[in-house]
Amino acid sequence: MKTDPAHRPRVLVLGGGFGGLQCARALAGKPVNVLLLDRHNYHLFTPLLYQVASSLLNPSEISFPLRRVLRDRNVRVRLAEVARLDLAGRRVHAADGHVFDYDWLVIATGCDTNFFGMDSIERAALGLKHLPDAMALRNHVLSCFEAALLENDPEARQRWLNFLVVGGGPTGVEYSGALCELFRLALPRDFPDLDVRQSRVVLVEALDRLLYDFPPELGEYTKRALERKGVEVRLGTRVTEVEDHTGVRLADGGRIGARTLIWAAGVKAAVPPADPPLPLTPQGRVDVDENLLVRGQDRAFAIGDVAGALWEGEPLPMMAPPAMQQGRHVAAQITRALEGLPLEPYRFHDKGVMATIGRSAGVAALGRLRLKGFIGWIAWLVIHLYYLIGFRNRLIVLSRWTYNYFRLDRPIRLITNSGVANKRATDSSSSP
Numbered sequence: 001m002k003t004d005p006a007h008r009p010r011v012l013v014l015g016g017g018f019g020g021l022q023c024a025r026a027l028a029g030k031p032v033n034v035l036l037l038d039r040h041n042y043h044l045f046t047p048l049l050y051q052v053a054s055s056l057l058n059p060s061e062i063s064f065p066l067r068r069v070l071r072d073r074n075v076r077v078r079l080a081e082v083a084r085l086d087l088a089g090r091r092v093h094a095a096d097g098h099v100f101d102y103d104w105l106v107i108a109t110g111c112d113t114n115f116f117g118m119d120s121i122e123r124a125a126l127g128l129k130h131l132p133d134a135m136a137l138r139n140h141v142l143s144c145f146e147a148a149l150l151e152n153d154p155e156a157r158q159r160w161l162n163f164l165v166v167g168g169g170p171t172g173v174e175y176s177g178a179l180c181e182l183f184r185l186a187l188p189r190d191f192p193d194l195d196v197r198q199s200r201v202v203l204v205e206a207l208d209r210l211l212y213d214f215p216p217e218l219g220e221y222t223k224r225a226l227e228r229k230g231v232e233v234r235l236g237t238r239v240t241e242v243e244d245h246t247g248v249r250l251a252d253g254g255r256i257g258a259r260t261l262i263w264a265a266g267v268k269a270a271v272p273p274a275d276p277p278l279p280l281t282p283q284g285r286v287d288v289d290e291n292l293l294v295r296g297q298d299r300a301f302a303i304g305d306v307a308g309a310l311w312e313g314e315p316l317p318m319m320a321p322p323a324m325q326q327g328r329h330v331a332a333q334i335t336r337a338l339e340g341l342p343l344e345p346y347r348f349h350d351k352g353v354m355a356t357i358g359r360s361a362g363v364a365a366l367g368r369l370r371l372k373g374f375i376g377w378i379a380w381l382v383i384h385l386y387y388l389i390g391f392r393n394r395l396i397v398l399s400r401w402t403y404n405y406f407r408l409d410r411p412i413r414l415i416t417n418s419g420v421a422n423k424r425a426t427d428s429s430s431s432p
Contacts, residue, residue: 005074008033011334012092012102014082014272016043016066018320019304020108022327028072030335035100037080037092041066044131045388047320048397050171052134054178055142055186055410059131061396064389082109085274087300104299104334107272107286108327111305111318114268124242125263128171135416137262141179142415144260145187149194159257161199164248166239167264168205169212170355173222175264176203177358180229185408201231202256206238206265211363213317214353218363221372225357267318269306281308283315290345292330301330311348320387321351356380359405 009032013020016038024036042063051057066077080094085105092100113129115122126140127133141163148160165176183199203210203226209219210226210233223233237252239261247257269285271278279287279295285308287295292309294300303309304323309316316322326346333343352366354376362377364370371379381401388394404410 005033008074009103009334009338010035010101011104011106012037012100013106013108014038014092015108015110015304015306016040016077017046017108017110017304017323019110019323019327020106021066021069022324023106023108023303023331024070024075024327026328026331027334028070028075030074030331031338032074032104032334034070034075035102036066036070036075036077037082037094037100038066038077039079039081040131041077041079043069043389046129047384048388049128049131049134050175050178052131052412053128053137053141053175054182055138055412056178056404057397057400058412059135061393061400062388063131064393069389082272085272085278085300087274087276087278087294087297090299102299104337105301106327106330107278107294107300107302107306108304108323109270109272109306111267112270113263114266115263116266120242121239121261121263125166125261127263128175129267138412139415140260141182142413145191145194145196145199146415149191155257158198159247159259161196162247162256162258163199163201163260163262164239164256164258165201165203165262165264167266168203168207168210168233168235169264170353172203172205172262172264173210173226174356174358175262176201176231177226177229177356177361180226180231181358182410184230186410186413190413202234202258203231204234204237204239204250206236206251208236210235211355214355214363215365215370218365218370218372222355222357222363225361229358229361267305269308269318271306278302281315283308285315291333291343292326292346293343301333303327303330309346309348316348317353319353322348325349354380354383 011032011034013024013036021043024034027034045062048062083095084093090102113127126137144160148157151157165172179201188196210222211219237250239248240251241249249255281287286302288302288307292301294302303326305318329346354364356362360374362380363372364376364379385394
């Protein structure tokens with residue numbers, strides 16, 4: 001006997017990122033009514049966000065409308081920002097006053113940039129976590145060159161041309177390499193009256209090597225590859241102070257005069273307010289059991305970056321592959337519960353890590369396999385094209401990569417929505 005759609009169990013998914021989207025898609029066609037809530041009406045492919053910020057891709061090429069992905073009859077999408085979870089009453093309160101009831105809850109709210117409580121850096125730095133961040137960063141970087149062109153004082157001009165990237169993980173590494181390629185290959189033709197070769201990209205990492213989650217030999221290769229591209233890599237130090245509109249000071253006593261500070265040094269779980277409060281791990285992520293149920297709850301799951309799931313005693317990395325696996329796992333567990341079957345524990349399948357260092361250079365650790373250089377770059381391209389949503393997006397991204405490879409150009413050099421970016425680039429009180 002078919003279940004009356006109006007009386008099916010209600011599954012509420014909070015967040016349309018990698019985990020939430022996979023969960024909703026896996027529940028399509030199942031005897032449940034799924035409602036996905038998100039602040040935006042699109043899914044963002046965050047691994048390519050840095051390419052929007054470095055003038056290679058358009059925002060629409062790494063994002064895809066959620067309603068177009070989730071067109072099944074039992075899956076719906078609503079734009080809403082979560083204000084509070086009522087776990088006892090099984091309802092979610094939105095910021096606009098709407099209330100959403102549920103039988104099963106999946107918390108997939110992702111993460112935000114972590115400034116580790118350093119307010120001065122948070123006010124001065126540009127992040128690279130969300131789509132508006134990438135667009136603002138692209139506008140700001142291009143505006144810096146426009147400002148440098150009008151600057152008569154050599155020292156002040158150099159500060160416009162210095163770019164400090166903090167964080168030696170995949171985001172910091174990939175963006176640093178992309179910036180250098182933008183400066184060396186594309187912008188000299190745009191600014192013939194400016195010595196673009198004087199621009200500097202400085203990558204600062206507090207640990208003793210880059211890509212700390214990768215095998216050490218790949219981190220060492222990455223450092224050499226970045227330095228060949230022109231990136232200045234400084235390991236074992238951190239930013240301690242932002243000097244108003246003149247530069248930053250480092251823990252090793254060094255100083256860098258720069259008006260641009262790009263923060264890629266960490267993220268924190270975006271834990272929604274709840275009553276009772278959600279239990280947290282020491283890392284600030286939602287504490288979950290082996291089934292990914294929120295500790296102490298029997299109808300609320302947490303997945304992805306917001307969840308403090310453990311594997312071999314260590315927290316899982318805040319990356320897309322674990323989130324996607326957890327989304328599919330939770331969908332399967334909800335289906336099992338509806339069939340009267342016991343829940344199964346989540347088991348992480350490590351598919352490896354990879355990063356690109358720029359044109360023709362990448363690194364990948366896939367099990368025991370180590371790839372670097374051109375073959376690592378090719379592997380990175382193929383994997384990211386495969387997981388990008390939408391055939392049109394894949395085709396456009398592949399064509400832009402091909403164009404950039406042969407023409408040495410980054411075509412999206414537009415300064416748009418200049419209210420935020422240009423203010424950072426021209427108002428000395430807004431930039432380090």
